[in-house]
Amino acid sequence: MxxxxxxxxxxxxxxxxxxxxxxxxxxxxxxxxxxxxxxxxxxxxxxxxxxxxxxxxxxxxxxxxxxxxxxxxxxxxxxxxxxxxxxxxxxxxxxxxxxxxxxxxxxxxxxxxxxxxxxxxxxxxxVEFPRELPPVPEFKPLPTAEEPAGGVRLRVAVLSDLHLGSRWGEASARAAVEDINSSGAELCIQLGDLSERGEASELSLAQEVLSRLAMPWHCVVGNHDVYSRSEGTLTDHFAATFGRRPEGALIEHDDMRFCLLDSAERSLSPFSSFNLVTGEFTPGGGSVERGSLTAAQHDLLAEVASSGGTPTFVFLHHPVQPFTSFPPIIFGLRDLDSGRLHATCDSGNVWGVFCGHTHRNARIRDFDGVPVTEVATPGAYPFGYGLIDVVSDGYDYRFAQLSDRDLVAEMHGHTNAFLHRYGLGPQKARRFEWRRAQDRGPDPG
Structure with missing residues (x-):
């Protein structure tokens, strides 16, 4: 081959x-x-x-x-x-x-x-190596994020990369589902990378875990979900498992719209995953990590931006450009598609954009006042999910750590200071308010 x-x-x-x-x-x-x-x-x-x-x-x-x-x-x-x-x-x-x-x-x-x-x-x-490895940082549970004082018309849970098939994937996903069922959320959106190796069995397990949610839920496809390592090729396992082609979707719920963008690019890569610990590629192939949108999804964004449009949240796997985390540019959504999404936010119909892929909490920019938020994953520090509380003129966002302290403590034992600083993110990324009437100032980052 x-x-x-x-x-x-x-x-x-x-x-x-x-x-x-x-x-x-x-x-x-x-x-x-x-x-x-x-x-x-x-x-x-x-x-x-x-x-x-x-x-x-x-x-x-x-x-x-x-x-x-x-x-x-x-x-x-x-x-x-x-x-x-x-x-x-x-x-x-x-x-x-x-x-x-x-x-x-x-x-x-x-x-x-x-x-x-x-x-x-x-x-x-x-390189000068240390004489001994640094200890695991002390485990300090995140403070419980307080709920808004009142007036919440809709609560939406945002569940980032699950990576079913990885060491903590299933346990952390089930813990997140249990928490979300107790959160008062009326809708849940999952941001892709449901699987670790793109296997049909992993995607089926993801479907089984998510089916335990007590509210309607939807998911987008991630780059891990389009390539099966055992089969060594791109697959249609996502469509077969979740009943829709990864061409995006526009969902209506409680007089709001939720635009799902399937940003995983269906292209094979000559590179497998790169291990930053060893400095070498891991065995196996994969799909390209950069994100892109199809013409059909550009049409969805045009519908979102149409005159008199309904307030909309946008969800996708890949973060937008300019992406300056690691690796810069290539790990984010293609420039052309990021520009189209930015233009859609200019319409005034978009209230927020939520991304996965990076396994961290971040709000590094706004698109003309519309927050673009990266949501950390339940299976990596700080171990949790996001909650959007929609009010009449905007929303409050907060990141919630898993309530299963035994599981969190066990997973935490395999972290380090680098993962702490990378994943946690600043307070402004883990909790903020957005109101439609507020002045749209410069990007926060």
Whole structure:
């Protein structure tokens, strides 16, 4: 069987992503030189690697995304620590991000492959490893999110990536369903990646678990749900299990609309998952991780934006652009589709956009005042789900941790400080209010 071939557009996005990673690594290493001068050499190596990538980008008539570097460097520091000594493994973490870049773009560089790889080897050889691994952070349950004072006309639960088939997938999903059944929610939306390996059995298990919800529920497809690892190919297991083609849907409930977008791109990738701990690809294939929307889903967005439209929430698996977490650009929704979604929000009919895929709480931007929120998953820190309380002129959003403290404590025993800082997110991402009449100011991020 021949190796999958990426489209030229995705190859370019990979190069764009790698350039941002290298430029941001250079900025982070530069900020660490005051406490350890040896990071000046690491900064120089990252700058040289960025220059190699830039040459290939320019040959594609594409300038580097320099405006994303500062935000991506801030993300790196938010996870690794502001200083090199903040966490024992911070330096290795920054090196592994470079390993990801080198592993994904080597086949698509016009020139400089050997130099890029040699610089990466120098990075790895220069890492100073700690004498012992850091301990698991102390488990502190999140405070219970208070319910709104009153006037709630509709409560909607938002359940992110379940990954049935993973170590904690089934237990955490069942715990979330039990909590949601007790939450007063009248509707539940699941944000994709129902399965871990895309197997028919995993999707069937997801359907069985979700069928225990005491209210109507709907789900979108994630990138893990379109490719079966055991079969080694793209499949239609999602459609066979959930009874609809992944072409999006527009649901009406209690005088509100809920637009479901199926953003998983049905394209094979020559790359399997990359392990940031080992710096290597895991065995097996997969689908591309970037998201995209079909023409039919653009038509759905046009209907949402139509004059006099009903208030609508939009749900999809992939976060929107500009995506500056990791990996930047390529892990989010395609630029074209993000722009179409942004234009739909401009209509005034959209009240909120909710995404999965990233396994974290984040609200890094608004689309002209409309919040775009990433919802953390029940199976990874901080272990929970979202609740939307719709009122007459807007809504309150809150993230709720699973109430099964024994399960949460058990899962927490396998976390670390990096996962804590990555997944928890700031308070403004875990709880906020939005009112339609409020002034639409600049993006919060």
């Amino acid at each position: 021949s190796e999958p071939v990426l489209s030229d557009e995705i190859r370019t996005d990979l190069l764009r992503s790698a350039w941002v990673v290298e430029a941001a690594r250079a900025e982070v290493c530069g900020s660490w030189t005051a406490e350890a001068p040896r990071f000046e050499a690491a900064r120089s190596r990252a700058l040289r690697r960025a220059a190699i990538v830039e040459t290939s980008l320019l040959s594609r008539v594409r300038k580097p995304d320099s405006e994303l570097v500062a935000s991506h460097a801030d993300w790196m520091r938010s996870v690794a620590g502001a200083g090199a000594a903040d966490e024992p493994l911070s330096e290795l973490f920054i090196v592994r991000l470079g390993d990801w870049a080198g592993a994904h773009i080597a086949p698509y560089l016009d020139d400089g492959i050997q130099e890029l790889q040699a610089l990466g080897e120098e990075d790895r050889n220069a």
